[in-house]
Amino acid sequence: MKPEDLQLLLTREMPFGKYKGRLIADLPGHYLNWFAREGFPPGEIGRLLELMQEIDHNGLSYLLDPLRGDARRARP
Known part of the structure; x- marks a missing residue:
């Protein structure tokens, strides 16, 4: 894992399937x-x-919670 991967979890959307468009960090367990x-x-x-x-x-x-604020500010 690279540290920037944690940020990607909060910015990358699921590109396919039932949860298409949902952030990776918000996918159900x-x-x-x-x-x-x-x-x-x-x-x-x-x-x-x-x-x-x-x-x-x-x-x-x-552990992703502190990064969520940063991710929201970074998203267009």
Whole structure:
């Protein structure tokens, strides 16, 4: 993981599927767990989904809260 990946979780939107358009950081745990069971897609999106699943699974989502304000200011 790169430190900037945490910021990407708050700015990248899910590009496909049931939750298309939702921020990666806001995806529900059951959806992230489904990817963990079935396999993460390749590339950046898969890496971010895997990171978010790990954060969510370990109950660490609150660590993103301080970054949420920064992400809102950075979004157009």
